[in-house]
Amino acid sequence: MTKQSREDVHTSVACTRCGCVCDDLRVTVRDNLIHDFSPGCELAAPWFQSFGQLPLSAAAEIRSTPTNTEVAVQHTAELLTRARSPLFFGLSRSSTDGQRAVCELADELGATIDTTASLGHGPSIMAFQAAGECTSTLGEVRHRSDLVIYWGSDPVTSHPRHLERIVNAAGLAVPRGRSGRRLIVVDSARTATAETADQFIRIDRGKDFEVLWALRLLIQGKDLQEPLIGGVPVEVLKGLCEQMKASHYGALFFGVQLAEGATGHASVEALLRMGTELNAFTRFVVRRMRVPGDVTGADSVLCWQTGYPFSVSLSRGYPRYNPGEYSAESMLARGEADCLVLVGGERVSRFSAKAQQRLAEIPVILLDPAGVDWPFAVDVRFNTAVYGIHRRATAYRMDEVPIPLRQILKSDLPSDDEILRAVLRIVQKTPRR
Ligand code: SF4
Known part of the structure; x- marks a missing residue:
């Protein structure tokens, strides 16, 4: 007599491999082993494979x-x-x-x-304590944002489903999804995410602080004498500033790279203060990309x-x-x-x-x-x-929303x-x- 294998399908399963904590997975379990899961994610696959067969x-x-x-x-x-x-x-x-x-x-x-x-992100937390933050849930960004900026973050490799769930997905105020949003990447190197963006702005490595302060001055209507700041032409920074001010709802996600180095907390503080100042013109939020x-x-x-x-x-x-x-x-x-x-x-x-x-x-x-x-x-x-x-x-998602784990x-x-x-x-x- 052969033993029948038992198969169970679990829906709405959450994954804690990265800070997205996606809670829409469908996992097939056979004989108390994880057999399959969907939708696919390059980061989640080895995680489920290793812990699904202890x-x-x-x-x-x-x-x-x-x-x-x-x-x-x-x-x-x-x-x-x-x-x-x-x-x-x-x-x-x-x-x-x-x-x-x-x-x-x-x-x-x-x-x-x-x-x-x-x-x-310790320096980022210290920056929040100094400057506060304009924040939101990921759901709000998905439903309302028409401008998304990734600063020092490459979610295509670090958070593979972030774009799929937030930027590409249709939202209540953005029914066309990705084609209804503008996506900008600011980084010191062209990343996989930059390849999918509408605009890539390259800044010199470690010059975030200077660039952010220049943007703050431009937002306040001040003029800049230098033609180039942190490796970025001032005309490009003016363009970025105008796009942020003109958006109906802007969201900026920044990576841990911004918080690194001796002045990481000061760079994050400049970013947070810039986000707050943009709220004089539009609704603008700033969020961290948490990895583990x-x-x-x-x-x-x-x-x-x-x-x-x-x-x-x-x-x-x-x-x-x-x-x-x-x-x-x-x-x-x-x-x-x-x-x-x-x-x-x-x-x-x-x-x-x-x-x-x-x-x-x-x-x-x-x-x-x-x-x-x-x-x-x-x-x-x-x-x-x-x-x-x-x-x-x-588990808490990167936007501090608690997600039940099954x-x-x-x-x-x-x-x-x-x-x-x-x-x-x-x-x-x-x-x-
Ligand atoms: S993006 Fe992150 S949380 Fe979502 S399935 Fe992939 S590894 Fe898991």
Whole structure:
């Protein structure tokens, strides 16, 4: 007798591979494995392939030796209660439940929490705090915008369905979709997105600040004496300025590249202030392109749990925020953190050599999906279930809209939320100095 294979088709499935968190996927599951999904996306395909067929792994390992979850949880609680300056880092591969659990455990321990934003859009967040932002949902941009600008962002490669869902799609006020909108790309190199745009404006690398300030002056009706700013002829900047002012609804999406470098926060602040000033002429919004899955959720959960989005110390029993002082990179490089919990190991390769060296000197606990390669030795590794594949959860899209995630596969592996709460229960019962 042959065994019948079982096939289920799940609709309206959300993908957390990038900040678009597209929630219109149709996923076919056969015998508890992801067999197919549509619509196609080059970035989502390897993600579903790797997490849709998890290798058989122990739920936990202590110094590379498989063990059961209870033993690893107990060992983790002992390492954390012995530490004087524990540090939690990552959170963007997690979801709302896991991020809340990090806040509760860190609060109990008096630890520091930092997210992957501090190695990415952290300067943009600091710019928002200084200048505010004119914002919107992606749905509003789709339905109303007749001008879309990508600045330092190449969504065709980084967010493959952003154009399909926002720019090319028909909207209530833009029934012709792409042909009813003007698309402009501003970047230091001609990108794949620039090839599809109506206009490409090349600026010299690292000259965003100068170009943005020139645009602000032009918007205010001032004249410029220089013929060329940041490698762009002033006549081209005047043309861009007129197009922004004449649009019925303009939307500018900027990439993390704008926030990089020592003056990244100042460039983003100039961009935000320009967006606000354009609202004297038209409706104009400015949005970030967030890359890894739920980094927006990490900002949001930390904000409503501690009051601050990243680099938060709870060591005095109340939250203190200071990027630099409480950033994971600096705390590791200065040798201040003496136990590290990585809630998702992504972006650790971006730490400086000095910070990475510290990983070999202190206990490191890693919570990451099974099958994710990890280049450093760790004391404890938990192989976790993946939110949106093995667990129901919530993730925040790049426009801060929370999207429900569905469970489409069964898995015995624990989620990071379940592990962290089990550790918390032991820590709460452990007397400390
Ligand atoms: S664009 Fe991003 S969120 Fe959407 S399907 Fe592709 S990888 Fe997933």
